[in-house]
Amino acid sequence: MPEPEISQDHPPVVKKRISDPRSIQILLIGLTYLFFIGFIFLPLGLVFSQAFGKGWSFYLEAIREPYAIEAVKLTLLTVAIVVPVNAVFGVTAAWAITKFNFRGKSTLKSLLDLPFAVSPVIAGLIFVLLVGSRTPFGSWLGEHGIKIIFSTPGIIIATIFVTFPFIARELIPLMEAQGRDEEEAALTLGAKGWQIFSKITLPNIRWGLLYGMILCGARSIGEFGAVSVVSGHIRGQTNTIPLHVEILYSEYNFTASFAVASLLVFLALLTVVIKSGMEKHFQKNSFHL
């Protein structure tokens, strides 16, 4: 095809203004920065400046103190149990909701958001009321030597409750978009249930699953409200990192409190880095979705 001739007679069409005026752009960008500085950079900076306020050695001492180490251990143990449990639950729930039709499906789907909607304190209280030592079920458990409230199982159960929507919510839209054609194709080709799951379904949702697990893990590390109600704050036994920070703070031990808090900040930053790395991967591989 020949190049279209460019007529020299007419002046080029005047560029219409398609974006907002420059002044508004500057104002909006400025406000955004101001917000970030006031609510993110400044607080983060303060945490670190407080944490290192009395120098490196004090910082190291604060985070190497036995109670602090116990708190870190308990937090990591909680995460190590909560994330796999919620991964299994999330995949199961998402699978059931997207691949089957059953009664009460839409109700279940909306109830999935309940842990997000309800205050974590109430989440904690629910379990105290359910299995606390003064309830029939709780005292029955107590007679059999099982203690849930004011001990590690309680912390884990409360954290599971608060974080269970993360993975399912990540997977449901993904699996809905993918439909069940591939599973049906695998079925007609003679694959058994677990073969379909491991060879088709799981590879299709692996990035969404990982993403949900990271969010779930981040929230498990930082959960305060629900855990605070069920833990009983026993130092060295039922204190997670956030609870330990709170205790140190209420004892006016500010520097130590901020030092331990900085651990949480590090973990949060790590989560953000992993998450954004995965988002890039998501985009790069979006044609596979």
Place this chain on the structure above:
Amino acid sequence: MGIELQNINKTFGDYKAIDNLSLNIPSGDLIALLGPSGCGKTTLLRIIAGLELADSGKIILENKDTTNLPPREKNVGFVFQHYALFRRLTVFENVAFGLKVLPFKERPARKEIRERVEHLLTLVQMDWALDRFPSQLSGGQRQRVALARALAVNPRVLLLDEPFSALDAKVRQELRRWLRKLHDEIHVTSIFVTHDQEEALELADKIVVINKGRIEQQGTPQEVYDHPANAFVYNFLGNVNVFHGRIHNGKVSLGAHTVDAPDDLKNVEEKTSQTFVRPHEIGISRIRSNNNDLEGTIREVRLQGGQIGLNIECQGIECPIEAEVPRELFNNLQLAKGVQVFVAINRVRVFTGDYEI
């Protein structure tokens, strides 16, 4: 028999999707299930594959009763409308899937699997794409891979659910002819579902017309097209003019105009009737050839490839008549919008009774 269906019933809630349907298909045939959307044709296909469960009835594939077998033991090849290729697997892995999930004892050796997959991909002309992912292929290529994947397990029967409907017109036609050729080579009993009468007429050994979960007619494309069993089939198999009127003493009324009733309806004294005429069976001329011709005026001219579509308003008939003439005739008669013409209705199909389309 390749496929025997006996008294299949299926309801979804209050909706009867399949209504006591029985069908026999000889081994090696390529059959089209033709019907409007929602007529139950896809449901029937999914029942044969075991992806849906029939409420009652019996399914026999190549002389084996598979009614109560789970889908993975039915050994049918299923080709989906939207391909349903495994997006995380390469073309090779897609086709090999059905062989690799076989129990260890039945599974062929790695080398045999490779040979079989390569053979199948050559058959569907996709052997150049072994290591590609589905997302890197066009729609037509994906559907050919899907076909190879379905054939890999040596299925008893091959089921294709609107296999070409997601493709554009040109590719659709190519793939259609190619599938016919492929079927002539491999001879596996096949059913494909379609709502496209052209596709069914061109591709199938036999057409089964389905409406509201029941079979309206079955036969070769020629039989079904030339001798439609009822008004529905006639209407569904192509464009059509419908005239509502009465039969009276061997004459059928089309508005104020009458034509002779077909032989089998000569003795009907008085009955409501519907008369069908295909647009390409309507004669158009500039001069009156006999007294039965209708007088009319061309209201609209449409270009339809080799044919020209005419919309003609005729005296004494309420609805305008749709006619199709070859382009050559159109030019010779110097037809155009507003031109007076004479319309000859020679070949009519009359169905009595009240039939709603």
